[in-house]
Amino acid sequence: MINDDRTIVALDFADRGDAxxxxxxxxGACGHYKIGLELLTAAGPGLVEELVGRGHEVFLDLKLFEIPHSVAGAVRAAGALGASMVTVHAMGGTGIMSAAVDAAREFPGLRVLALTVVTSMTGSDLADIGIGVTPDEQVLRLARLAAGAGCDGVVASPREAGLLRGVLGPRPLIVTPGVTLPGADAGEHAARSGTAQAAFAAGASHVVVGRGVTRAADPLAALRRVRSGG
Known part of the structure; x- marks a missing residue:
């Protein structure tokens, strides 16, 4: 069985009641949840505080991409809520990542993760915005930039976990969304998805699973399947 602390369930809902x-x-089977912009906007920050108050860890997936001052303020707000992780866009450059890292120092339990390339993007998507390299190359470039800025880790697809671990070494976090059950539809992560077992074997520190659990007829059974690899 995979350690539950490393398996994060994404609360990708538009309604607090559903979450x-x-x-x-x-x-008690899940101790770590991800809250993104949709649910945070719909439910407000109180849900984060409620989950933290119950003893859960919360990965606040804000994907911050703003001027450094605004990024720092948002990171402080995430820390004040008790979040364990918060994301900033690595494509924003060293300035915003460094601002996020500096702001997080006020909150010892908060780790700053740099989002590299979202799991739905392909090489042609990168080309559309003027980036003439493969997703693998862009992920590695941004990961090195994030490490230089002092980020605690990166967010990338399961397919890049092994490359990243080889470049970053053993300590940084590698958090992989786009995790699916074997044989399941990858949905919006289809471009660069993978199973939890494959991601962990490649070097991921955490995996994020969404609809495969949250929309399952039996979410608890589905979560157990994610952990067992079946």
Whole structure:
């Protein structure tokens, strides 16, 4: 069985009631949840505080991409809520990543993760915005930039986990969304998805699983399948 602390369930809901119902169904089987912009906007920051108050870790996936001052303020707000992780866009450059890292120092339990290339993007998508390299090359370039800025780790697809571990070494976090059950539809992560077992074997520190668990008829059974690789 994979350590539950490393398996993060994404609460990708538009309604607080749906998110709370899923948390209740999983009970003590899940200790780590991801909250993104959709749910944060719909439910407000109180949900983060509620989950933290119950003993859960919260990965606040804000994907911050703003001027450094604004990024620093948002990171402080995430830390004040009790979040364990917060994301900033590596494509924003060293300035915003360094600002996020500096702001997070006020909160010892908060780790700053740099988002490299979102799991839905392909080489042609990168070309559309003027980036003439493969997703692998761009992920590695941004990961090195994030490490230089002092980030605690990176977010990338399961397919890049092995490359990243080889470049970053053993300590930084490598968090991989786009995790699916074997044989399941990858949905919006289809371009660069993978299983939890493959991601961990390649060097991921954490995996993020979404609809494969949250939309399952039996979410608890689905979560157990993610951990067992079946």
């Amino acid at each position: 709370e119902a899923l948390v209740a169904r999983l009970g």
